[in-house]
Amino acid sequence: MITAICNVYINSEEKFELFKETFPLVYSISDNWLIYIRGKFRKNVISFIKAHKNTKQNCVFFTNLFDNDWVKSTKKMLEKAKYDYVYVFLEDHFLLKSLIHFKQVISEAIDTGIDYFQYSAHKIGVPSNNSEILFPDHTKFFFTYKFSKNKLYELRKLFPRFYPFALISVCKIEYLNKILSLENKFSFTIPTLLQVIMEKLGIYYPNNRRLVFSLNKILSIINVKLRLYPLSTPFNLERSLFDIEENLLPIRVGILREELFANWDDDNGFDDSSMIKRGLYPLSLKVSNYNDIKFNRKKKQYKLSKGSTSKHRFYPNISRQKNIPLKYIKLIDGRITISSNKESYNLLPGDYIVIAANIEHYIHANLDSKYIVKLKY
Structure with a gap:
């Protein structure tokens, strides 16, 4: 087919x-x-x-x-x-x-x-x-x-x-x-530095594509083409309206x-459209391989009274979020359950867990509880 x-x-x-x-x-x-x-x-x-x-x-x-x-x-x-x-x-x-x-x-x-x-x-x-x-x-x-x-x-x-x-x-x-x-023409890739200078001068999308297109009309007489991307990549194939x-x-x-x-990681200029920012990736809330991860030194202790639940979801507001934002939670006192819509984990005093912070999750206190939070993003 x-x-x-x-x-x-x-x-x-x-x-x-x-x-x-x-x-x-x-x-x-x-x-x-x-x-x-x-x-x-x-x-x-x-x-x-x-x-x-x-x-x-x-x-x-x-x-x-x-x-x-x-x-x-x-x-x-x-x-x-x-x-x-x-x-x-x-x-x-x-x-x-x-x-x-x-x-x-x-x-x-x-x-x-x-x-x-x-x-x-x-x-x-x-x-x-x-x-x-x-x-x-x-x-x-x-x-x-x-x-x-x-x-x-x-x-x-x-x-x-x-x-x-x-x-x-x-x-x-x-x-x-x-x-x-x-x-299928002899081509030159416009150097990255020159493209940066073009943007500094206000020549960015769609005017950068419009300009290169106009120049290529002239260069077509000698079967030569300017390109925005290296030949080894497929991006020169893409056609905009300009x-x-x-x-x-x-x-x-x-x-x-x-x-x-x-x-999975690119918003294409629209906030909250990539899988990471929507909490669709990774597929599991719990992160297993975290031994070599260095968390920010900043931390905070929180209190949650028995029967209370707090809802969380965190990701940096940048256009392309390649790294999964991580959250370290360690229970000091009490008993808590950390859950997403697919999985849940119970923590006793001294237990800790590392989770994907971008996935919507809930912290529920089964007893009056104290816990510490650190972030890595």
């Missing part, structure tokens, strides 16, 4: 652990996985994938492609695609619905001829509750509309953060190949009615 492409860079234990959590959730979505793993954890990741059922039939593993050119590698991988649609797997996005639900969404996208839909970052782009202004067609899982170049001006005003192509996508392979072909080539249009876009995936 759909091809799945997995061209990812796993170069840290953290990324590998994320992969081990997210890949099994979606593996059964396709029997045509195109897989190229880069980074020092490459062998670990491939071994993990091969431990799943039917990988010989369902997976095509690539080696010795172009580590420094994501586009070139992906074009080569797509030569082995069996289907007309592709799901772009990213290891830091979690499927929130059932696999059956995801399959039904994809099936409807294919049946209704949707060219592209964004499967994650539900609040970004065209939020479903704001889509009525586009007078879309309605299906069970989508609002759909035809996006043509004569709608560019209107969409830029209404939904400036909508991307006609984002990596978090399910789309027709034909559409993806068109975008890949547009990247730098999309008109020859990619029109396309039929799907807007999901309900959230399907979520990023």
